[in-house]
Amino acid sequence: MKLKRSSIFMIFAAVLLLAGGAWVYLKDRAGHYECSFGESEYASVLQWDGIVYEQNWDSPLTGLHKGKLVGEITYTTADHKCPRTVMQDGDATLLDVGTQLYEVTGYKASARLWAGDRLYDAHSNPAAKTLNDLLDIAGKIENVRFISGMDGTTHLMDFTPEAAGIFIREFPKLKYLPFQELYKQTKGWVGDNYWLEIEMKDGSTMNILYNTLSPSFNPPAYATPELAALVEQQRKLIYTK
Incomplete structure (x- = not known):
């Protein structure tokens, strides 16, 4: 299930989950293992250059402009029944593979990115x-x-x-x-x-x-x-x- 909109705290909880969560692998009657992580409900986040960004759902966008192309999404968590447990650069929870990432004019790429026509703000930066x-x-x-x-x-x-x-x-x-x-x-x-x-x-x-x-x-x-x-x-x- 994809979230159309999330509260701030739900997004932060999701980021915590993505950063430190672990899948539970269950054995079925045939002896095969399959993963389970409860309901597949994700907040819209992505990772680039070691930084986790969250979608800014509410900001007006008319005063913002796209800068240099920096990369693209290469992996979508929601597309996988058993996604990897730790996000990597180019991963997104909901964005389609191939979605292009751009700088936001006037901001460092470490702080804000365009993902297609959606605005993402940095949430976690180890530096x-x-x-x-x-x-x-x-x-x-x-x-x-x-x-x-x-x-x-x-x-x-x-x-x-x-x-x-x-x-x-x-x-x-x-x-x-x-x-x-x-x-x-x-x-x-x-x-x-x-x-x-x-x-x-x-x-x-x-x-x-x-x-x-x-x-x-x-x-x-x-x-x-x-x-x-x-x-x-x-x-x-x-x-x-």
């Missing part, structure tokens, strides 16, 4: 040290807002200009750590989540989750005390209007 290394967003963010966790798109409230300025400056500087590590350190990343959206100067957007118990973000990084207080303070403003 990244900061969120800017992962996402290439420093100097590119125009605005920050809260959005509805029910649909991931409905705008609730923009940050005040002063608060947005602080977030825009400090968020890209946060220390990146793989989500597997964040998940492990926070014992499952439990707790309430706020949904945020950052809007770029080119009109594209990116969704973020903020965990109130940790406190931390996904894309994965711990919040500084300043940013944690800022998000909570801005959240309260939604209910004072």
Whole structure:
């Protein structure tokens, strides 16, 4: 079963599964082995140059343009009953074999790629040290807002200009750590989540989750005390209007 649309957390869970999951091989009555991994339901992710990217379902695309061709998809997980357990460069969960990959003009290929006419944002990069290394967003963010966790798109409230300025400056500087590590350190990343959206100067957007118990973000990084207080303070403003 292919997912037409996924929540951020479902995508992150799928990436965890792809990175560290294992198939279970069962013996049938004839003594033959076949693999089983439950329902074949995948989020739309791909791997290129050692980086795992996830599809950005909600961003407007009109302000983005294709750059240089970098490669193509050579393996589709959903096409195989017993797919390989560890993704390799050129693998995708749902994209067709032969789908061409392009740079996104204005962004590093390590941060964003076009796959055909679909936008993919980096989720996991072993070489990244900061969120800017992962996402290439420093100097590119125009605005920050809260959005509805029910649909991931409905705008609730923009940050005040002063608060947005602080977030825009400090968020890209946060220390990146793989989500597997964040998940492990926070014992499952439990707790309430706020949904945020950052809007770029080119009109594209990116969704973020903020965990109130940790406190931390996904894309994965711990919040500084300043940013944690800022998000909570801005959240309260939604209910004072």
